[in-house]
Amino acid sequence: MNDERKQEKISTVQAVDVCIDVLLDVAKNPDCRLADIARDIGETKPRILRMLRTMERRGLVRKSSSGTYRLGNTAIVLGTxxxxxxxxxxxxxxxxxxxxxxxxxxxxxxxxxxxxxxxxxxxxxxxxxxxxxxxxxxxxxxxxxxxxxxxxxxxxxxxxxxxxxxxxxxxxxxxxxxxxxxxxxxxxxxxxxxxxxxxxxxxxxxxxxxxxxxxxxxxxxxxxxxxxxxxxxxxxxxxxxxxxxxxxxxxxxxx
Structure with missing residues (x-):
């Protein structure tokens, strides 16, 4: 496996890892904001925002009209x-x-x-x-x-x-x-x-x-x-x- 493919594999795993961190942070802190999540897990806001948008589309999180996040219906179904x-x-x-x-x-x-x-x-x-x-x-x-x-x-x-x-x-x-x-x-x-x-x-x-x-x-x-x-x-x-x-x-x- 060349260096580029190795880096891609590592990057993919890290992305999943960070995505899980984001989901857990939302679970622990309902109605949290993008800046709060980025601060809690030590990641940039643009990266966290991309993950939140993806999870929102899949129903894992939902965004309120005031811009805060909490778990979505899909996450609740998974937990149950x-x-x-x-x-x-x-x-x-x-x-x-x-x-x-x-x-x-x-x-x-x-x-x-x-x-x-x-x-x-x-x-x-x-x-x-x-x-x-x-x-x-x-x-x-x-x-x-x-x-x-x-x-x-x-x-x-x-x-x-x-x-x-x-x-x-x-x-x-x-x-x-x-x-x-x-x-x-x-x-x-x-x-x-x-x-x-x-x-x-x-x-x-x-x-x-x-x-x-x-x-x-x-x-x-x-x-x-x-x-x-x-x-x-x-x-x-x-x-x-x-x-x-x-x-x-x-x-x-x-x-």
């Missing part, structure tokens, strides 16, 4: 989401473990992130043959029992989240929009989602929604097990246990 997710994992972990020990199968907690389901907490049993899970692993929303997350979205948001092309993973994967919309309606009416071989022929999974304090669906709690040892009676038991676990997590979040 971060707080909720931290609480969500803390509350869910012992409940996932208790549930996993009862069924001796893998349990997960997933949220919607960037149009996919994202695993943010999990429990795996010690048995040799089990479903392996990984925090941070992503899965499509249209395949598997995580479509329960899609089912509870407001209609307009749901329509935007369904991709034009639905990827096929197995012969059981739903690949048409009409079939998916009908399935999402059924899932919402049932209050749970059962998936048999939609992502993997050898996998059965069951998911139930977790409610936030305002009654909206914030996550899904799930049991995943090998298909060969999962009978219909097991699935009915899983549904009951999952609904109880989801209720405990929702209550912990203030619902």
């Amino acid at each position: 989401a971060a707080s909720t997710q931290v609480d969500l994992v803390r509350i869910a972990n012992p409940i996932l473990e208790e549930l996993g020990q009862k069924v001796n199968e893998t349990t997960q907690l997933r949220i919607i992130d960037n149009g996919e389901s994202l695993c943010i907490a999990k429990f795996e049993p010690t048995r040799d043959l089990r479903v392996h899970s990984m925090i941070g692993r992503r899965r499509p929303l249209h395949a598997g029992s995580y479509k329960v997350l899609l089912a509870y979205l407001p209609p307009q948001v749901q329509a935007q989240m369904i991709p034009d092309k639905l990827e096929r993973f197995t012969a059981r994967t739903i690949t048409t929009r009409a079939r998916l919309e009908a399935e999402l309606k059924r899932v919402r009416e049932a209050g749970h989602c059962v998936s048999r071989g939609e992502v993997s022929d050898q996998l059965v999974s069951v998911s139930v929604p977790v409610l936030a304090f305002d009654g909206s669906v914030i996550a899904a709690v799930n049991i995943a097990a090998p298909a060969f040892r999962t009978q219909d009676s097991d699935i009915q038991r899983y549904i009951a246990l999952l609904k109880n676990a989801a209720r405990k997590i929702s209550e912990g979040l203030g619902w």
Whole structure:
């Protein structure tokens, strides 16, 4: 890497660093002025102004008619989401473990992130043959029992989240929009989602929604097990246990 590219990389990182300093300063000192921010973080007013204008355009800060700055709606949404997710994992972990020990199968907690389901907490049993899970692993929303997350979205948001092309993973994967919309309606009416071989022929999974304090669906709690040892009676038991676990997590979040 030549010196010019090195300097560009360093400059870019420094710009992000200063931008974060600006945002934190506004958060700590609502209704502050440009001169106050520049003084607090030791930067020039023209540089701070460029950053403030960029953040204002993205909703991270907002400028009043008197020229002062405070956090914008986007920053508030980010803060609320971060707080909720931290609480969500803390509350869910012992409940996932208790549930996993009862069924001796893998349990997960997933949220919607960037149009996919994202695993943010999990429990795996010690048995040799089990479903392996990984925090941070992503899965499509249209395949598997995580479509329960899609089912509870407001209609307009749901329509935007369904991709034009639905990827096929197995012969059981739903690949048409009409079939998916009908399935999402059924899932919402049932209050749970059962998936048999939609992502993997050898996998059965069951998911139930977790409610936030305002009654909206914030996550899904799930049991995943090998298909060969999962009978219909097991699935009915899983549904009951999952609904109880989801209720405990929702209550912990203030619902």
